[in-house]
Amino acid sequence: MKLLNTIIAAVVALLIILFAVSNLEPVVVTLWPLPYQLPLQLYAVILLAALVGFIGGIVGAWLAGSDRRRETRRLRRQVRDLEQSLARHQMNAGEENR
Numbered sequence: 001m002k003l004l005n006t007i008i009a010a011v012v013a014l015l016i017i018l019f020a021v022s023n024l025e026p027v028v029v030t031l032w033p034l035p036y037q038l039p040l041q042l043y044a045v046i047l048l049a050a051l052v053g054f055i056g057g058i059v060g061a062w063l064a065g066s067d068r069r070r071e072t073r074r075l076r077r078q079v080r081d082l083e084q085s086l087a088r089h090q091m092n093a094g095e096e097n098r
Contacts (some may be wrong), residue, residue, distance in 0.1 A: 016047070019043060019046075019047075020041075020043040020047075022041040022043075023041070023043040024042070024043065025041065025042045026039055026040070026041055026042075027039075027040060027041070027042050027045055028040075029045055034049050046077065
């Protein structure tokens with residue numbers, strides 16, 4: 001599995017390098033409403049936009065999963081309490097049988 005991950009990472013890195021080499025044209029990015037203009041290469045603009053979208057997706061997925069995480073924590077506490085209650089009950093039942 002580790003070898004497969006390494007191979008996939010190498011292929012993705014190679015594709016990103018080929019993409020960057022193929023898109024070296026300079027572009028000017030204007031940061032509206034600020035009076036700034038950044039001269040960047042096209043591949044940098046595209047990769048930065050993809051990175052911002054990726055991070056936004058991660059944050060959105062994390063926020064969407066908050067209810068599930070809260071419910072999981074509640075259920076874990078409930079299971080722990082029930083296991084402790086069962087252990088006490090079994091201990092008390094063992095003492096009564098003596």
